[in-house]
Amino acid sequence: MSFIEWCLKNSDKGYSFEDQAFKQITFRIGYISFKYGYDDLCKCLNRYHQIYHSNDFSNYNYLCVEFDKKCPVVSCGAFAPEYDFLGESLQSITDLNIEEISINIYSLEESSLCIMGYLDGPKKVGKKFTESLLTLPHQRIPDIILQLALSSFENTYFNEDWYNNLDKIEQEKSEIFLDNNAHPDIETHSTYLIDCGWHVFDGKISNIYKNIA
Structure with missing residues (x-):
């Protein structure tokens, strides 16, 4: 189990239902936002890696x-x-x-x-x-x-x-x-x-x- 998965399952234990719902929604929104941002970063980084390793900077x-x-x-x-x-x-x-x-x-x-x-x-x-x-x-x-x-x-x-x-x-x-x-x-x-x-x-x-x- 990853750290993020552990947090999703355990970070709200012991809290009221309302607090649990708030924590789960907030955490999942943050997780999804981070994931999309990380995926965008990886796409961008891979493009630069391809140019660097090919030594072709004509498209830069x-x-x-x-x-x-x-x-x-x-x-x-x-x-x-x-x-x-x-x-x-x-x-x-x-x-x-x-x-x-x-x-x-x-x-x-x-x-x-x-x-x-x-x-x-x-x-x-x-x-x-x-x-x-x-x-x-x-x-x-x-x-x-x-x-x-x-x-x-x-x-x-x-x-x-x-x-x-x-x-x-x-x-x-x-x-x-x-x-x-x-x-x-x-x-x-x-x-x-x-x-x-x-x-x-x-x-x-x-x-x-x-x-x-």
């Missing part, structure tokens, strides 16, 4: 944006975006076959990079997502990249001095982004990546490298 797509200054935020993760930077629908996380995109934001000695990579499927989620970013005014992209990181990835870190030097309104906006990221029960709205006018990173785009197909 990417967008790399280089900034002329160090970014105050570093982040990495992968997610299945439901909306693009214009608020347009890309997919639903209830779809049986979701399409993911990975994102890394990191600093070099005197500059920083944001790299988005993906293997697109029939819905072309990665292509639409990256292309929507490039339609925005280039002077706004540095701030929107930070908005994306704080709103979407828990593996995100920022410079404490940078945060302390923000004015109160900018700090409050950053906390709204973090709340969206930290609480999975908060519904993702189509507007959460739309430019809100937040200006906290004065870096400029120095180069764009891309293979978007």
Whole structure:
């Protein structure tokens, strides 16, 4: 018997019927959600393994944006975006076959990079997502990249001095982004990546490298 099976059978022993029902429903919903997420992760990982072992990267797509200054935020993760930077629908996380995109934001000695990579499927989620970013005014992209990181990835870190030097309104906006990221029960709205006018990173785009197909 697996640990999960043991929990399903034994975690509610000794409780009232109402508490037992609540525990069983909650546990099974969590188990099913985890299973679907794990299956999606395995599908994605297998696709990357196949490309890596075949040494054929022709189907790997990417967008790399280089900034002329160090970014105050570093982040990495992968997610299945439901909306693009214009608020347009890309997919639903209830779809049986979701399409993911990975994102890394990191600093070099005197500059920083944001790299988005993906293997697109029939819905072309990665292509639409990256292309929507490039339609925005280039002077706004540095701030929107930070908005994306704080709103979407828990593996995100920022410079404490940078945060302390923000004015109160900018700090409050950053906390709204973090709340969206930290609480999975908060519904993702189509507007959460739309430019809100937040200006906290004065870096400029120095180069764009891309293979978007």
